[in-house]
Amino acid sequence: MTTTAEWLDIGWVDQIPVRGSRTVQVEGGDDIAVFRTAEGKVFALLDRCPHKHGRLSQGIVHGGAVACPLHNWRISLSTGEALGDDKGCTPTVPVKIDGGRVLICRASTLKAAA
């Protein structure tokens, strides 16, 4: 599988630590954070907390959420919405897995990182 007009091939699933994350650098924009949950699901979000722009890629991943390293806001990996009493939303980037490769949506990546 390779990069196409719609999808960017960013590497193998197992390059992302379980309950951890990696980043994709987008030239001229913000990073995209790519997460892998304990269940093995992969999600991508703009690497920026809606609160004070903390790097979500550096947070602790638990269940389907990540805790921002700056002020412990919990952000849903699937919707980018802040959980609990906090309000805010981080742009999400669609992800698909093909033959063990992680593909992220090109258009959403460009839009989110811009």
Next chain:
Amino acid sequence: MEHRPIKAESDTREHLVVIGNGMAGCRAVEELLARDAARYRVTIFGAEPRVNYNRIMLSPVLAGEKCFDDIVINDADWYAANGIALVAGDPVVTIDREAKTVTTRGGVSESYDKLLIATGSDPFIIPVPGKDLPGVIAFRDMDDVGAMLSAAERGGSAVVIGGGLLGLEAAHGLSLRGMKVTVLHLMPTLMERQLDEAAGWLLKQALEARGQTILTGADTAEIIGNGKVEGVKLKDGTLIPADIVVMAVGIRPSTALAREAGLAIGRGIQVDDHMVTSDADILAVGECVEHDGQVYGLVAPLWDMCRSLADGLVETPTGYRGSVTSTKLKVSGIDVFSAGDFSGGDGCEDIVLRDASRGVYKRVIVKDDRIVGAVLYGDTADGNWYFDLLKKQEDVSDLRDVLIFGQAFASGGGQADPKAAVAALSDDAEICGCNGVSKGQVVSCIAKGAHSLDAVRGSCKASASCGSCTGLVENLLALTLGDDVQSGPKTMCKCTSFGHDDVRREIVAQDMRSIPEVMQKLHWSTPDGCSACRPALNYYLLCALPGEYVDDQQSRFVNERLHANIQKDGTYSVVPRMWGGLTNPRELRAIADVVEKYEAPMVKVTGGQRLDIFGIKKEDLPAVWADLNAAGMVSGHAYGKALRTVKTCVGSEWCRFGTQDSTGLGVKLERMSWGSWMPHKFKIAVSGCPRNCAEATIKDFGVVCVDSGYELHVGGNGGIHVRATDLLCKVATEQEAMDHCAAFIQLYREEARYLERTAPWIERVGLEHIKARIVDDEAGREALRARFLYSQSFSQDDPWAQRAEGAEAEHHAPMARFTPQKEIA
């Protein structure tokens, strides 16, 4: 097998040809016969030289619980009785859509009016060197089982690649047949597609207890052997000897024949809701098809597909709408079940029940008052009930409180209220199995004044051991006292009903060794904890098992994972260690060079007498550390729940008021205690005289030198709530000061709650307790000190040096870089 393709002259019926004599192909024919037995003339082609059998039951055949005859679904008589021609052992190799014929390898050609492709799936063989060696076996059909059985007769070792359902069944069978079995699984937990992490962990423990070796995170590099299999080599260099290798990493839809015929293929042969392919006269069913983007590898969807297919063939179409799948199986005698989506996510609530002594784990995932998934381990009796509720999308809000206890409990009439259920119990009903406490005893202990969970635990011991009856005791408290229940000690977090002290005590008492083990044995209510409990558990295990526990990086706050302090803009600050606050030109030059080389925008002297370099990018950290290491500097742990700094004044060496060598003692204390992980950050200072220039009386451990010796102070804090230290004692020698310091740190490490500084800890337990342990009990002090030094023997590796040499490089480098193309030239 017999071949009866001859068509009677009088038979003018349409001819249905089926490619595939497996479960899907035959079931489709059965469904068709049930609707209209006379409608089609049927011919079935099968690649295997035998009648239709139940492929799912190959595992019991391998395990010796069944023989081939037991697993036959349709015997030769069935084909004969229904007038079906069977061509077995001669696979179809071409489909001619123009002429509407199929041809076998043996040259048999047959024309069709309708063609049904039910070729199932092929085992996926990972493309490693040695994959074609004799002794590498798949686990797909009866021939594979035969090959495994004859290998098992010779004994020896087997390696099974793949820790999914198929692999574990192969491993179980081979193990029962007397082989020494090692399972290699690429993922961190077994059967990750069917089980969540907790259940996967339990399964691994159980299989290991049954004598199998399970290696997770094991990536196969090659299969080695000269002329036949001799072993498997992993990418990390591990070599596992093997007489056979069973490749059970997964299956792929078998689409080659359909692809060659030019049918539309995605992940499988693409079909519509009536199982019709891109050619109106060709249908497909089973594991080889892709319907609505989905490919299925379980049997239940096959049955649904076959029904829709048969309905279409007799022109009463009912569309197939996809299947919600569940898996209920026994792996090595252990019942596991999963259904629906158990990955959690937004709006999903987990209801978890863990019963450690019965080896049971149940997790039901509820979203918008409806069950969306379930994982059961050890007790799957209610699997079907949950699956039924899931499929029917039933509103479970009324059942919610009792849902996890299962159908029998939840549907027991008036017992839907858990308090009513407890009220209905007789007085001699056992509440706490661990300590043999009855309901009557709990109630009488509540009546005697135990008005909180903790008080009940303290007086009659109910729920004081494994804690699985905590809910029952709480209900009894509520029932007996109404609103007078006193809330117990604060729990660690919302994932558990236990407080920090309970968890620590049980970790030691039950010799727990990993985070999943703690979560299982102490009945965690979430599958993998949260950002509050995971770092705490990681610390407690690290403290309890020095040198043995493997630190879980994903359970550490980012600063401790990256060994630097994250700043608000996402860059990091770096503080090299300067022993006792002393430095020299070489270190200062190295720091200055780093600041220039990496364009750090700011350098600041910290409150703890160190230099803090700000604005370092994550990807530059390893190079920065390498440069600092080269000048002899190591991590200052300014980021950790750890010893931070030892602040000193200049002392007797230079100061006209100095009474002792405070800088020298500071350096010694820092050399002794650096690198140790603690419940929270820990600061030390040594002042050379009572003028106290090093501000030792607001530190966690402070030494104030006097003419006659050393005053030792503890529990100070210069933070939000400023607290001056308490005087612990006065000692005469430097060595005694060091010994008391080591003992005090260890007591704090063992007794304080995670994220509790020494000041609140001492206020909670009382200074007298500290004095009794450190000052009055000389043997106890010595034991504490020895435990601290033992633990330190494992922790004084500079984490920066490891990273600078490339360890865990993935923490620093991006996974990929993307340069957007200019859209307009």
